[in-house]
Each structure stands twice: as structure tokens, then as C-alpha cells.
Amino acid sequence: xxxxxxxxxxxxxxxxxxxxxxxxxxxxxxxxxxxxxxxxxxxxxxxxxxxxxxxxxxxxxxxxxxxxxxxxxxxxxxxxxxxxxxxxxxxxxxxxxxxxxxxxxxxxxxxxxxxxxxxxxxxxxxxxxxxxxxxxxxxxxxxxxxxxxxxxxxxxxxxxxxxxxxxxxxxxxxxxxxxxxxxxxxxxxxxxxxxxxxxxxxxxxxxxxxxxxxxxxxxxxxxxxxxxxxxxxxxxxxxxxxxxxxxxxxxxxxxxxxxxxxxxxxxxxxxxxxxxxxxxxxxxxxxxxxxxxxxxxxxxxxxxxxxxxxxxxxx
Amino acid sequence: xxxxxxxxxxxxxxxxxxxxxxxxxxxxxxxxxxxxxxxxxxxxxxxxxxxxxxxxxxxxxxxxxxxxxxxxxxxxxxxxxxxxxxxxxxxxxxxxxxxxxxxxxxxxxxxxxxxxxxxxxxxxxxxxxxxxxxxxxxxxxxxxxxxxxxxxxxxxxxxxxxxxxxxxxxxxxxxxxxxxxxxxxxxxxxxxxxxxxxxxxxxxxxxxxxxxxxxxxxxxxxxxxxxxxxxxxxxxxxxxxxxxxxxxxxxxxxxxxxxxxxxxxxxxxxxxxxxxxxxx
Numbered sequence: 304x305x306x307x308x309x310x311x312x313x314x315x316x317x318x319x320x321x322x323x324x325x326x327x328x329x330x331x332x333x334x335x336x337x338x339x340x341x342x343x344x345x346x347x348x349x350x351x352x353x354x355x356x357x358x359x360x361x362x363x364x365x366x367x368x369x370x371x372x373x374x375x376x377x378x379x380x381x382x383x384x385x386x387x388x389x390x391x392x393x394x395x396x397x398x399x400x401x402x403x404x405x406x407x408x409x410x411x412x413x414x415x416x417x418x419x420x421x422x423x424x425x426x427x428x429x430x431x432x433x434x435x436x437x438x439x440x441x442x443x444x445x446x447x448x449x450x451x452x453x454x455x456x457x458x459x460x461x462x463x464x465x466x467x468x469x470x471x472x473x474x475x476x477x478x479x480x481x482x483x484x485x486x487x488x489x490x491x492x493x494x495x496x497x498x499x500x501x502x503x504x505x506x507x508x509x510x511x512x513x514x515x516x517x518x519x520x521x522x523x524x525x526x527x528x529x530x531x532x533x534x535x536x537x538x539x540x541x542x543x544x545x546x547x548x549x550x551x552x553x554x555x556x557x558x559x560x561x562x563x564x565x566x567x568x569x570x571x572x573x574x575x576x577x578x579x580x581x582x583x584x585x586x587x588x589x590x591x592x593x594x595x596x597x598x599x600x601x602x603x604x605x606x607x608x609x610x611x612x613x614x615x616x617x618x
Numbered sequence: 619x620x621x622x623x624x625x626x627x628x629x630x631x632x633x634x635x636x637x638x639x640x641x642x643x644x645x646x647x648x649x650x651x652x653x654x655x656x657x658x659x660x661x662x663x664x665x666x667x668x669x670x671x672x673x674x675x676x677x678x679x680x681x682x683x684x685x686x687x688x689x690x691x692x693x694x695x696x697x698x699x700x701x702x703x704x705x706x707x708x709x710x711x712x713x714x715x716x717x718x719x720x721x722x723x724x725x726x727x728x729x730x731x732x733x734x735x736x737x738x739x740x741x742x743x744x745x746x747x748x749x750x751x752x753x754x755x756x757x758x759x760x761x762x763x764x765x766x767x768x769x770x771x772x773x774x775x776x777x778x779x780x781x782x783x784x785x786x787x788x789x790x791x792x793x794x795x796x797x798x799x800x801x802x803x804x805x806x807x808x809x810x811x812x813x814x815x816x817x818x819x820x821x822x823x824x825x826x827x828x829x830x831x832x833x834x835x836x837x838x839x840x841x842x843x844x845x846x847x848x849x850x851x852x853x854x855x856x857x858x859x860x861x862x863x864x865x866x867x868x869x870x871x872x873x874x875x876x877x878x879x880x881x882x883x884x885x886x887x888x889x890x891x892x893x894x895x896x897x898x
Contacts, residue, residue, distance in 0.1 A: 463827075465847030465855050470865060473875045475826030475846035482800035483807070483832055502784070503796060503827040503846070510797055524784045524793040524824070533786065534706040548789040549702050558701060560790045607801045611762060613794040614755035615701035618693075 304367045308351055308359055312570070315344045348569050355519075357545040357554075361527055363519040364498045368573035370580070371430075372399060372414035372457040375497065378580035379587075380405050383412070386446075389438040392472060397428040397464070398436030398508075400443040402452065405584060408591070411447035413440045413508055414457030417498075430499070431464035434477035437507045441481050444488060453491040453591055456508040461526060463504030478507040485510035486610070487603055491594035493587060495565065496520040496552075497572075512606050513590045516552035517579075518567040522560075523550035560613060645672060662882045671839050671882055673819055676728040676743035679778055683741060683886050689732030692740075693763055697724050698756050702789055710787040713749065721747045725756040726781065729764035731773065735890040740768045743778040746820075751781035753825055754788040758795025761829060765802040774812040774893055779830040782848075783823020796828035803832050812896055814889065817844050817867070817876070835877045835892060838867035845870075 305313050319340045326333040355363070363369070376383055380403035387394040400413040415432060418424035432440075440456075447454050463474055485492065485508075494511035500522030516522055530544040531537065555561045565586050572579035594602060646652050647670040658665065662682050663672040681687045697714070704710040718724060726749060729742040742764040744751045761777065768775040784792035806813055815833030817826075819842035826846050830836075838844060845852075845865040853860055863869050867879050880888050 463846065465851045467852060467856055467860070467864070470845050470847065470852065471873050473831070473873065476831040476875050478827040478846070479796075479800065479829070479831040482797055482828055483804045486797075486801045486804040487808075502793060503824055506793055506796055507827075510800075522793075523789050525786055525789075530786055543706075547702070547704050547706060548786075550789065555790055558790065560794055607805065610794060610797040610801045613798055614759050614791055615699045616755050616759050617697050617699045618695060 306359075306362050306366065308355070308362075309570075312344060312347055312351065315340065315347065319344065345569075352569055352571070356542070357521075357549075357551050358527065358542040360519050360551050361499075361521050361541075361545055363571045364521050366571060366573050367419075369498055370572050370576045371419075372412075372416045372459055372497065374576060375457060375580050375583060376401075376403060376412050376414075378577065379403075379584040380410075380412075386443060387439075389435045389442055391435070391438060393433075393435045395428075395433050395436030395439055396426050397430055397460075398432040398440055400440060405587070408588075409452045410587075411443055411452050411454045412457070413443055413454065414497075415460040415504075415508075417459060428464060430460045431462055432460065432504065432507075433464050433466070433469045434472040434474050437463070437474075437477035437481050440508050441477075441484055444485065444492075448488050448490050451490060453493070453594070454488065454511075455587060456492070456494045456511065458494060458496040458500045458505045458509055458522075459498035459520075460501055460504045461499050462501040463507065478503045481507045482510055486607055489599040489603070491591060491602060492606075493590055493594075495583065495587075496522045496561075497583075499526075501526050510606070510610070512594050512602050513563065514561045515563045515565055515586065515590075516555060516561050517565050517572060517583075518552055519571050520552060521545075521550040522552075522555055523548045647672075662885070664882050669840065669881070671819065671841060673746060673780070675745040675747060675780075676723075676778075679743045680728075680730060680732075680741065682882070683734050683739075683776075683889070684730070684732040685734060685736065689730040689741075692729045692731065692767060693760050694728070695724065696756050696760055698754055698788075700787075701755070701791055702787075704787040704789070706787075713787070717748050721745065723748050725760070726751045726753070726785075727757045727760050729760050729767075731767060731771075734886060737890070737893065738771070738773045739776055739893075740764050740773050741776045741778065744780040744825075746780045746782075749785060751825075752783065752785035753781060753792055753795050754785035755791050755795065757781075757785075758792075758798045761795075761799050762802045765799075765806050768811055768813075769802075769806055769809055772809075772811060774814070775806060776814045776816065776889065777829055777833070778816045778818060779821045779825050780818045781821060781823070781825040781830075783825055793824070796824050799829040800832065803829060807834075812893060814892070816880075816885075817870075818842050820844070822846065822848055831875065834896075836875060838870065838876050838879050839882055840867060840879050842867040844876075 383403040385401035399416045415430040417430040418427040492511035494514045496516040527541040527545040531540040552564045568575040647665045651667040817838040
């Protein structure tokens, strides 16, 4: 599977492979041609991926091959024990969590999980958590706090689930409680938007000392499609909506609503998951090192001050 | 041949000479009761025949709750900026300007401090008429500062919510107002200053998913629509009609997310009594 703007690159890559195959079959030396073509591919990739429109980045964030929360966790940990359930109603499969070990450092991982095929997508509810998911997340955060383990959340959701039972069990209350409780967690909290960061569903696990975004992720109050549907009464203006919302990592960092951007390999995280994960791990360690030098009180007060400073008004 | 013949042509009275009842003198409730506005006003904007709670704004709530309608408004002049230069069919500043003109309000929330039955209270109250009571930076900041006032002077805080949710035109900034208000409420909570959240018709979206659900006491007006997702979105998601009364205050009470439902005519007394009980 590839996106429209990936196609010229994919075509060239196919051509390159074909050339290499023909050369080895016929014993012809095509080294020069291969080098030329490889250069061309790299140039085209650079050109394409440094000039992506906002909507193209949204598409990349939803790429069918894009790594999901558990992919990253298994890649960056030596050991991971998944923990289940909110101890009240159910185990929400759209929100996963557990304890992991990264080069000797214990970490509580929490994040929305999407599915790779139809069956999995259904089981994971497309990464849309119910209140049970937010309560499970909070339970695991409190466990982490109790045992002084730092928390890493991976955000990847098209939104909190807008269902009948979600309302009955208090979707609003569950998210609200997380916002408040996460403000005063005594352990370091790092939140990373790895794909889609839609609205309260994303923010519900998004209160951290550091909030970071992968280069090709997005984070806003609403998805471009729904924004278009509300403002233009049709989904056709999603590209304009994406531009109006200024929802990319660069946009969000530019107005200080997030603290940093994690670079992805050229072509997007899905083209080289291992190096994307390695970069995430590097950044987590660098940030943890800084955060662990602060006292719990310092972390909490600067976390609260950071969020309280967000907003622009005229007086 | 017609048995009746029109002598004059059509209606000849000029528009400005027509005798009409002025607009807004009578109010018709959804069940069809008609009531005079003056009577409605004397009854806390509740229809005496069917107990229907008419949607009102900050002006009316302040009138109902503050003794002799005396209060000191906080941050009255704060207005929206346009940090993202947001434009859909019209630029965002134009929408703001039009709303200010239409409503006479500066944004979707007003905050004030005054006395309620003799005791000091900080009240922040949302106005649905201003862009659907949507929450942007001004709403978040005014609520945050109202909570600061409560914290500084150790005065109980009452939030009256009435909102469609976050304001799209401030995108990421709107979203972070949920975080900001929750952060301030965490501080208020640590200082053990009482916070009562009154949810009125309608309270949905990002407001429900932040300060509206974080009260020491969450209370609501009868029949108010309260939810996270709007009914239309849920209907589309599940592909079925919603049960009767779904997302009404009574439904939310039944599911355990409200302490009680209060008739607006008893609101002031009940709030006073509640605050007395925790201050004893």
C-alpha cells in the first residue's frame, strides 16, 4: 500500500530493482546507471518529503504501514509485560499499557493501539478508547507513581469513541479526571504523538512534562474531515481545514503548544521502523535525564505552569 | 360570476403603520405553554405550568444568584485574538466582531465575584449565544483567572457550563484550554476550596471532558443535554436511533455522574445550603 505522493518514488524503486535484476541475470555492468537512479530516488524523496502539505502529513500519519504503539514498545524494550483492565468494567483493547525495560530503565508505557487488519481494527476499535480505556490508563499511571516509575504515553487516536455505552459510562468524566490527575503525577511524564492526535481523546493521555510529536503526526482539536463537515457542511474541504487548523508538528511547536519534534526517517516512519524507534528511544532517554534531575514538586509546578500559559487573548 | 368582488387591491396598510405585538413579549415552551416574559423573569425563567427551564445567559444567572444583582465582574474586557489566522467562509476576527455586536458580550463566558445569601462566591457563567458557548483562549483564560481569584481569596467557585465544546477556530489553543482549566482546578482541589459545577442545557464536548465534570459537586438543571459526543455524531456512529431521554440530566444522574438535579427556582438556596454544610 502506498499513498499518491509516494507513487513516483515507489515506481522508481521498482525500476531500480528491475535494473539490478536484469544486470545480474545478464551479467552486464550497470553500476553507473544504478548509482544515478539511486541518487535520483534520494533527491525525489527529499523533494517530496520536505515539501509535504499539511494534508499529506495527515495521510502519512494514517499510512496503513505506519508503526503503532505496540510496534514501538516491542522495538525499544528488552522486556515488556502488558497489564490489562480498569478494575471496574472491562479491558479496553483500544488503550494498552504495561511495564517495560529500556536499557535498564523501567518505564510504564500507555497508549492507544490501532489494528493492522480488519479483524484487529475491530478489536482495537480503530484506536478509539471508551471511558474504560481512560480509566485503565489512569490506573496504570497511579501504579507507576506508586513505584516511582516514569510514564511514557504514545498518542495515536482519531478521537475518544463516540458511542452509546461510552456516554453511559461517562466519557467526558473519564477524560476530565485524567487531565486533572496527570497534572499532579509525581513521576516524570513524557507524551509522544506518534500518529493521530485528535481532540480530547488524545489529550486524555497527553498531559506531560514533555509533549513531543513525530515529524509526520498531527495534533488538534478536531480532525480535518470533521472540521470541514462542520464549517463547510461537506468533507470535501479537508485540505483547507488541515491548513486552517495548523495541526502539524511544526505548526504546534511554532506556537509552543508542544515541546519538541522527533525526526522520522526520510519517507516516513513506516519506511524504516527500526530507525524511527531508535530515534524515539534516544529522545526519551535525553528528556528523562533532564526530568529526573528535578524534584517531583518542581516537575509538577512547571507542568502546571506550562499548560496554564497556553492561549492567546487581547486585553 | 363571482358572488364576491374585491373592491380594493390587496393590503394597503404600509408596514410601519401595522399594529403588532412587539417581539419577545411572550415565550412558548416546547410543550406549547405560552407565558408572558415578565412572569417568566419573576420565576427564574422557568415556566410555572410545565417546569420548562428556558435557556438563559450570564446576565440572568448573575441576577438570580448574586444578592441584589450586585457583583464585581472580572476581566470584563478580555477579547479573542486570532493566533492562527483562521479563515473558513469568513475570517475568525469577523465572526468575533459580529458575535460581539449581536450579543453585546465580549466572549462566551463572564466571571464575577459577589455575595450569595451573604457569603462571598466566585461565579463563572457561559453564554451559549456567543458562538455556541464555544471554548477558546478567552473562555479558558477567564475561567483560569476566576479560579485564581478563588484561590487567592479562599472563596468557593461556581462554574455554570453551557457550551457546544471547543472553539474550532482556535484549534490547538482551544484544546489546551481543557488542560489549563483542569490544571487550575487541581490547584483549587489541593487548597481544599469548594468547587461546584452546574451543568445547564447544553453541556457537551471539551467542556464536559474538562472542568464541567470536575466539581466536588456536579449538579445540573432538569432536562439539560449533557454529554461528551453530540447526539447526531453518536447516532451516525452506531447507526441506530438513540433511546428517549439519552444524555438528559436525568440520564446522567442515573448513571452516576451527577450529585443531584436542581430546579432553578431553588438554585440559590440549595447552593447556599450545600456550601454551609461543608463549611461547618
